[in-house]
Amino acid sequence: MVQFVVKALGKSLESYTVSNDVLTLKILIDSDTSETKDLLFSKEELDRGNGLVAGYMLDGLKLYSSKYFEVPVERISQAYRPVIYRSITMSSVQGDFVFEMSRASDVFFWIYLREVISKGGKISSLNHISAYDWELSDHQGDSLIGWLRETTGVTTVRITANSKTTLEKFKEISNSISYVLAYHVRATFRFSSEIVRNQEGVSSLPGRINDVDNIQFPKLKYDSNLTNYYSKMISSSDVSSQFLSLYHILEHEFDKIITEDTIKYVSSHVGSTSFSHKDPTSVENLIKEVVKRVKFSQDDDESLTAGKEINALRLVISRYGVSKSNLSRILGRDLIKYYGEHDVQFCGAKKIDLSKDDDEVFADLAQRIYTVRNAIVHSKSKNSSRFVPFRDEAALSREIPLLQAISEQIIESSAVDLN
Structure with a gap:
């Protein structure tokens, strides 16, 4: 696991040592002053992730079981920043599904780190760790996965079911939720296997901007062919592309x-x-x-x-x-x-x-x-x-x-x- 962490930290990592089953990471937090901080993690912390994934299956980076589904959010547009930094939770009318969008779970982030980094990827935000990140909480004693998860800000959608649910059903629900989010907060949250880019979104209809408080669990299954065009409109900053995306609907x-x-x-x-x-x-x-x-x-x-x-x-x-x-x-x-x-x-x-x-x-x-x-x-x-x-x-x-x-x-x- 050490090599994954080293690759992920990239230029922010000044050096690392492993001694007496302890991993020490020296992190550069200010390139102007060359200020660094040390993080210490035990070997047990590095090894514990392997036990987290038992009982889960993967479809790309979609983590799921018979009653659980978690997928990373590709934040194509971000018109309202608090959506990312405050969790959104809602339940279906019947109470049989619970949706949450927030920081990734430990088990998901472990898989994210393992799968993405091992394939030559890099978590770009780890190259821009600032002093502010260190002030968010006292990192002494934090778990390695917990610290990386909070520092990188990887956001996921989680859907929990009361009864056994197919992967296809989970995907249907996540597609409907993506439309509901786009509708209310004029920001596109696409659920996929990568986290790609941020762009500014579009102007909104009256009373629609940042309408977070009115988001409810979707009751309808929307046609993904249509919602994809709708999301494309929301994510685009070009007005002609916005118009044509809607026309395609x-x-x-x-x-x-x-x-x-x-x-x-x-x-x-x-x-x-x-x-x-x-x-x-x-x-x-x-x-x-x-x-x-x-x-x-x-x-x-x-x-x-x-x-x-x-x-x-x-x-x-x-x-x-x-x-x-x-x-x-x-x-x-x-x-x-x-x-x-x-x-x-x-x-x-x-x-x-x-x-x-x-x-x-x-x-x-x-x-x-x-x-x-x-x-x-x-x-x-x-x-x-x-x-x-x-x-x-x-x-x-x-x-x-x-x-x-x-x-x-x-x-x-x-x-x-x-x-």
Whole structure:
């Protein structure tokens, strides 16, 4: 175990010695003054980790048993620092699962150290140990694993179950929790096998910033295809990437909606008095319409016409519980007023008047969203209705809350019971 610790400490380690079954680490805590501190740990402390892992299994760096699951948090964005430094704990409604996000457990950190460092990795924060880290607590007598765990700040998610639970179920719960966290605190916490990077997150909808106190254990199982796009939006600091990530949530549902709409059309058509299965013309017209709709669902992005894609957007918006009242509640008076009074200046996308009837509002929403999307994607110099980085970012950022509100309703409406 000594070699793992030595590799992990990197340049912060001035020297180490092993004498009389005691490991002494001389740590550099101030490069300007060359100030060092000594840490002493017994051989028993180094050896005890091997006994911690009994009864656990590994899937990458996902530690689990029949009633326990722990995985490192990849903090892609960190808009609210206290989320990391204060633990979050919540229970499911039935009380059968308990979730906690906090410093890694001793058993997990032992595995983390062993697996990551032995593969040539390095815990980067150990190269930046400061005097402040030493003042957090009296390290005399602390366990080696405990000290490293606190110093590095490795954060994990832990889920404890009352009864036997499959790894797949644990993963489903962790995915739903990642969406709930992103929704409430505008920070993405992705659960994976590595801890990678920090970035600034995005601006939020009204009343949503740092909404830690309202986080509850998720009741729904969300589609990970959609929540991944949502997390990508939250983690990105680029407004065009944010918009397109949200657009992909709507686009992902095109096939499903077109299929449902085609089934509805066929059912209605064959049941009408004017249709006769004995009339070749009636049957031929029905076949042509179905083929046209199926062809649309199989078309790639390049072959979709504007009319087809706008109609698909309208169908998605109208079928997933998006309503004028919901938009008014989520967006708030100021944003609703903005969308009702302003075209999008860089592409001319039209205003949204919520006093119109539902069908008109859905059509206007689809048109505005699609026009903005095209202005981002198509950047030919002769195209006057195009998005220009930096120049148009403030205007584009105003469109994010509208698309975010619609995307969230799609994510929620497409979810199923987690139990």
